[in-house]
Every structure is written in structure tokens, then in C-alpha cells.
Amino acid sequence: MNAPDFWWTSNGTWQAKLLSPLGALYGFLAARRFKYNPRYKAKQPVICIGNFTAGGTGKTPFALALNALLREAGHTPGFLLRGYGGTNKGPLLVDPSNYAAAEVGDEALLLARRGPTVISADRAAGAKLLEQQDISVIIMDDGFQNPSLHKDFSIVLLDAKTGIGNARCIPAGPLRMPFKKQLGRVSLLMVVGEGNKSELQQEAAQQAGIDLMRAAIRPVSADALEGERVLAFAGIGRPEKLFASLKEAGAEVVETMSFPDHHYFTKEDARLILRVAEAQDLLPITTTKDYVRLDGREEQSIARLANVASVLEVEMKIEDPDALLERLKPVLGSAKV
The missing domain is CATH 3.40.50 (Rossmann fold)
Structure with missing residues (x-):
């Protein structure tokens, strides 16, 4: 489904109000699951690219940009994702010449053109397969709210034009769980694009001591x-x-x-x-x-x-890639180059 318009309307619409009890229940259950301790820590560092909300904020373009940045710095990333939209639940190492989007999802095919890519509904099982490949770091596309796999660093993307919408949880709004519950596990907040709808979230992140950086999606x-x-x-x-x-x-x-x-x-x-x-x-x-x-x-x-x-074709332009690499150094320090 596509995100309904009322998700992005700040004033409480009748749809959001009607669905608020369901949203509160969804957010409560998601936040309770979020507290679980990860059941697996991968051999290589895991950098998770996530967002607070459902819907597109450019996670896959950012994962591709991060992959290019890390490769230039001498690292060998691999990609881990669920494979949403495909029938195969994995864990599966994706060969783009042998699989179609209907099987592994469109995002997996795009990523597999740039490096070893594993899809898996079970992220921990997927990490175990991916760490057998010739990689030094795992880029996890989505899965910020999934507690099964330990993340060494979580970059959360925030759309400057929409922020977190009406600040309600699915299905009353776009949030995957209450914003404040998610903020505590953010390593770096990446504000994408231009706009003034995310200023409150940026301020909250800064007050929590979370670094802010910027990026933008540009047509090629x-x-x-x-x-x-x-x-x-x-x-x-x-x-x-x-x-x-x-x-x-x-x-x-x-x-x-x-x-x-x-x-x-x-x-x-x-x-x-x-x-x-x-x-x-x-x-x-x-x-x-x-x-x-x-x-x-x-x-x-x-x-x-x-x-x-x-x-x-679009690409994610990171405003200060050198600063991002510097921020990732403590995480990548143990990764083989």
C-alpha cells in the first residue's frame, strides 16, 4: 500500500483520530519488541540504514551511496535486507542474473549489482550467510526496528519535507513506533532534502546528544x-x-x-x-x-x-562524506580492509 495523505497532515484528521486506538496498540507492541536483546552479533560490524516511519525516505539510495563511500576507503561492504516484495524469504545470496524481482524484491536486485547481497526475513540468519562472503562490513538496508540482529551503528534517515507526519503510529500515522522510543537507539540522524517539517525531531535529537548530518536525493x-x-x-x-x-x-x-x-x-x-x-x-x-x-x-x-x-535515475548525495567516514571510524576500526 501507499502511505495515505492523512498520515502527513499535522492537524488531526478524522481518519487519524478514528484509527488512533489501533495506532497506540501497534506502537506499544512494537516498542515492547524493540526492547528485546539481539539474539545474534555478526562477525563483521553492522551499519543499519533505517527510518522512523513507513514509506520511502531513500534508504536504498543511501545504502548505495554508503557502499561507494566505504569502498573508496578500502572496505568491502555486503548488503543485508528483508527482500520485501519478493516471495523468497531466504536466507539467500542474491545473484541478479538468476533471480527476478518477484522472487527477491526490487531493492535486492539493485543492491546485488554493487556487492554481495543477502535477503532474509530472519536478519540474524541472513547475517550468518553474509558473513561467509568476502566482506568487511554489513550494510543493513532497513530493519532498524528489528531487534534480532545487533547493530553497531544505526543511521536513521529523516525527510526534511515531511518529518514524522502527524506523529501517530501505524495505521493512524506513519510512525513504526513512538518517536521517543526509537530515538534512544539512533547513532546518527541523516536529514534528507530541504524543508521545515522535521525541525522538532532534529531539535530532540540534538538534545539527546545525537549527531546530525545532511544528504539529498538528486536526479542523474x-x-x-x-x-x-x-x-x-x-x-x-x-x-x-x-x-x-x-x-x-x-x-x-x-x-x-x-x-x-x-x-x-x-x-x-x-x-x-x-x-x-x-x-x-x-x-x-x-x-x-x-x-x-x-x-x-x-x-x-x-x-x-x-x-x-x-x-x-537518482543518487543520494551526502553533504559531508568525510565527516561521515570519520564518525564511522570507531565502528570500522575492527573491520578488515
Whole structure:
């Protein structure tokens, strides 16, 4: 599902108020589970990339940026994630040439192009498999709230434009558990993008002695889209991020289509996208994560869409990468290089 609009409305909507009892129960149970001691500590240091809320804040682009940064510094990272959206629960070492997004999830395929990647619903079991690979550090994409695996360092991403929304827990709001319960295990708060909706959370983090750094998601080679009339489609946590990025890149976004997060596109979806795009002479364009769910499939309409669709590639730009490396030194000190 995609995050409902009322999650991001600061004033209490009737939907949020109606769902608040369920949200309070969800938050209570999640916070109680969060207190459990990890049942496994990996042989290599684990750096977790997480967020306070459900929905996209750029964890996978950040994991890729961190991977590049660590490799430049002489480390050999491997990726660990759940494999959300795939049928295989793992633990499984992902070979992108042998597995499809329907099996291992779109994020796993993207990460596996950059380094050893293991998916596992059981993070501890996944870490045991990953530590057998030729790696020196584990980058854990998501799983901040999962207590099964010890994290040596947790970087939590916070969207500057949305903050924590209405500050309520799922399903009344976007929080995975009460904000203050999560704050105590944050090693570093990474504020992503520009905006003023996260100032209270930034202030709370600073008062708790947590370091703050900044990053931003930027389109790659966006100049080619200047003046291009497009149909933008996406099945990600917050599709509006794609639409906004395209407008910022100078594209004319004529039509938009939003699908549930990690949506597995059907033949009917592809036919609809193609029909609307062709009727108005629009360029279909989507995200990298969505494209890997189209690429390589044999259904005629989906293969045709994959052939004509463009991809808005983005990358996470860390404002001060040297400062981040310095902050990680105590964690990486024991890692082999």
C-alpha cells in the first residue's frame, strides 16, 4: 500500500483520530519488541540504514551511496535486507542474473549489482550467510526496528519535507513506533532534502546528544528531460517524490499513475500505461526500482513497456562524506580492509 495523505497532515484528521486506538496498540507492541536483546552479533560490524516511519525516505539510495563511500576507503561492504516484495524469504545470496524481482524484491536486485547481497526475513540468519562472503562490513538496508540482529551503528534517515507526519503510529500515522522510543537507539540522524517539517525531531535529537548530518536525493543526467512531456508511473512508498523530481528536472508531467509500494506490474497495467502514453504522445518514465520489476519479463505488453519506458535515475548525495567516514571510524576500526 501507499502511505495515505492523512498520515502527513499535522492537524488531526478524522481518519487519524478514528484509527488512533489501533495506532497506540501497534506502537506499544512494537516498542515492547524493540526492547528485546539481539539474539545474534555478526562477525563483521553492522551499519543499519533505517527510518522512523513507513514509506520511502531513500534508504536504498543511501545504502548505495554508503557502499561507494566505504569502498573508496578500502572496505568491502555486503548488503543485508528483508527482500520485501519478493516471495523468497531466504536466507539467500542474491545473484541478479538468476533471480527476478518477484522472487527477491526490487531493492535486492539493485543492491546485488554493487556487492554481495543477502535477503532474509530472519536478519540474524541472513547475517550468518553474509558473513561467509568476502566482506568487511554489513550494510543493513532497513530493519532498524528489528531487534534480532545487533547493530553497531544505526543511521536513521529523516525527510526534511515531511518529518514524522502527524506523529501517530501505524495505521493512524506513519510512525513504526513512538518517536521517543526509537530515538534512544539512533547513532546518527541523516536529514534528507530541504524543508521545515522535521525541525522538532532534529531539535530532540540534538538534545539527546545525537549527531546530525545532511544528504539529498538528486536526479542523474536530468538535463535530457528539459521540456519532455511525460507520463510518470511508480509503485513506491511515495510516488509523488518521482513526480516532483521530474518537474524539478524540467519535464512536463502531463499524466501520473500511482501503484502500491513494490507493485508487481500486470499485463493490464502495462497496456493502460502504453495506451495513455500513446494517445497523448507522452514518454513513459518511472523509477529504477520500478523498472527492475518490468525488465526481463516475457509478457508482450510488459516487455514492450520495458522497451519504451525511460528511467529517472537518482543518487543520494551526502553533504559531508568525510565527516561521515570519520564518525564511522570507531565502528570500522575492527573491520578488515
